[in-house]
Amino acid sequence: MSKNVTNVYRRLYEKSEDSKNSIEICEKKVEIAQSSKAFSQQNPSIILDGTKIETLQERMQEIRQSTMDDLNNRLNDMMSEVMQRLRVNTTQNGYHKEPLDHSKRRQNGKLTDKQFLPRKSFLTDLFEINHIRTIYNIFIVMLLILFLNTAVHDFIETGTTHLGIRTVTLGFGKFSSTIQIWIAMLLSTFATYLAFSVWVHKHYQCFPNSFFMLVLDYGFLLAYIFHQIAFIALPTKFLVQEKLPPASSLIILTEQVRMLMKTHAFVRSTAPRILAQKLKNDDKTESNCPGFSKFLYFMFAPTLVYRDEYPRTLAIRWKIVLWNFAEVVMVVFYAAFIFERFLIPPFEKFNPRIFEPQAVILTIFSITLPGLIMFLFGFYCILHSWQNGMAELLKFADKLFYRDWWNCTSYDAFYRTWNIIVHDWLYTYIYKDVYEKFHSKFLATLTVFLVSAAFHEYILAFAFRFFYPVMMLMFGGFGLLLVFITKKHSKIDGNIFIWFSLFMGNGIIFTLYLMEYHARSNCPPYDDQLFDLLMPRSWICHNILSNVSVDVKS
Template structure:
């Protein structure tokens, strides 16, 4: 018996020691894996930082006759993707989610108290997405035109160019005229359809943003590949191989979340469908967030203006009351589109370079803010506008190209606003192209907390002014009589008439 008990104790001791060793091995392996992942992340961040630093240094040290390549595509996450791995940063996102839940509860309780039931009609949202099916059909036509007509035209130009060696210039000018005509028609057709069908705000934005995105994609594809074709034709050797990208490369570029054309991009090995669903879910949450901000803050604020004359003191008070909802529009637009939407498409396409924005929230000047807020569009403007104008002006000054970029961006921001809202009220152009350009040229570019705070103050006040003016003009256009003349259409009505819309929680608004 003693022997049996001793044997049992020995077996238990052996099992316990074995489990301890096994646990220690697992613990060491976990530590090793964590250290390896951390080290790899540091290495990747270091490589990215070194590349960006090299680019900035080469820009700073370049002579007035040199300008560098703007973008090198490498595999990297978006900044927020890495930051959300930190529990403290996730906590900030959770606060915004909690605020959304509170908005839903508050609006629901208001419905029960005022109407005796829950109102889930979402009138404003349905109004914003009016005629979405027609908008999607127009998008399909635009996409077919961009993918087939453009590629086929470029293919024919490159394939038959050598057949007109004696009349290269005439042949190229004909195709250049066709290209310019196509771009003008592509710009005019969707805007005409928006005016004709009276789309809602969201439906109009879908068409307009896709229109501009495809126009920039087309120009990037043509601009990157034309020099390749010309270089082949200029070869003195007999080897003049026909140069045209594969259609699969062009089609991938049309859907990839970048506006800079390359034949190849870094790709991830697999698609994380759970990540895709998470991103699209947060896009939908951002849309509902905007809806509840409008219902909770904007409609009550601007609905109360129908009881009194709009004086300067009331106007200033409304502006400061609009800073908070305007700031939420800014943050939700950034997070919903630049982070979630683009990351979702990047994941589905296994597009590995996720630098769609930089740390714009740390900017200490508007120059830095413009460069880091939307890197996708900034890369296109820098590559195909700034650099082109810099070369055309003799490579003597960088101020003129910078002014041209800002003004071009302001014009198209205003273009989107005009056809989205259905009236001309150049607030965006003034704030972006005049005030923003003034800040860009005159404000000192120094680092430090004070300058970052100043940038945020100016940015938030600008969002408040923008929200106030557009909401006021929308109410005025809806409630004040218009005579339909040209000057009446381009004259702001928010300062020339008294608003007479009835005050109601669910008053409809054209925004």
């Protein structure tokens, strides 16, 4: 895109220079004519026709005005060409996945499907600009300063340095058990493909609309639903039994949800196509079920929407692969330093007073900045570094994993742009199905938010071993409400509100979850085990410990 726009601007510059030269020539002719007239007035012996001089001046003025008009027309034509090329290239590079006119998204009463195109990530293009690259360099320097700060602080306080390794080790403890559970989940998805392949071949061996075909189809559907339920329950049970630490639990739970979404995408995309086709010959039966290689590639490709084929790059750029995965490691240690310096200290020395309302408010405001930094780290680590590394490794050409969400002026645009991978899955397999069934945009949007909020809360609940629906309330409640509130805002105040809410929202989420996590370690539980799982201990921890201290004094 940059080469095309550069060429257009070069042509624009050349045309303007030509027109500028024409104007200068006209002005010189006018100056000569004026000098000739003045010379003739000063030297009456020299006979010049004054009428012709006036005519020449008027003609030069007309030429000058004509040239200026021609220049303006050329400039307008060239700018129109520039804007047209920008629109074409931004559409091809995925800057606007959906047309501004949402009615164009519907074809024959159905919503359009996602189109995969070869394109780069936004930050990849932005980092080619020196000014943006400098901001990236600033974050690298901040990482080095935090690294030195941690080393010096640990050495002065304890006489040793662990450089964030202890925090990373504690968070990712029992990693061998994590790998074993992950392998078991992956093999389970392969079993799903095997069962699906058997169903496809058996389906085409039956007579159309026969009783056996009906039993076979519904039998596979029930088996598929049972498998999805077991796929959620068993890994969760194992990680609870193994008592995996939070970071390792997050790996298992996020991978579990990812594989669950991928298997659903594969079956949901392929099964209707198979059911719609009629058996013609045995050769066609083999081609209807996608090969295992396609399923295997999809399981690791950085997308949740299934296609038999994706746009591919010609070669793997190993330097980019290594650098992206190195960025993942750096961000993990970066986050560990932030936890050690800003997030853990307010709760490290446990005191019941931290649960008092005044203390909670002060803690929220003190954690807003590091909370937002952690949010940005998660975005950059997962949606940029990791996904680009996997895309480069698998020659996956469509690297539009997010858009310029930082420029959004409404939450409707923010939710559609900050995580394209999950948004495309929700749009393709939830929003489209609900909308085409009930023809209600509100119901489809509500379903998307409820499903997304439920899975976010599920991941956090089992990662930290308690149910505290802050994420569900913030995302599925206030988030859905803000979608409708922020639709009509100017670009300035809308974007300011988005960033203000991100600061405060992340501060509230990190504060409340960290408070509850420390309350679970220091406060006595409720008498009823189920009640203790569902009710936050931080709500009554201050009162319980205060009563205990009064009893001890008495």
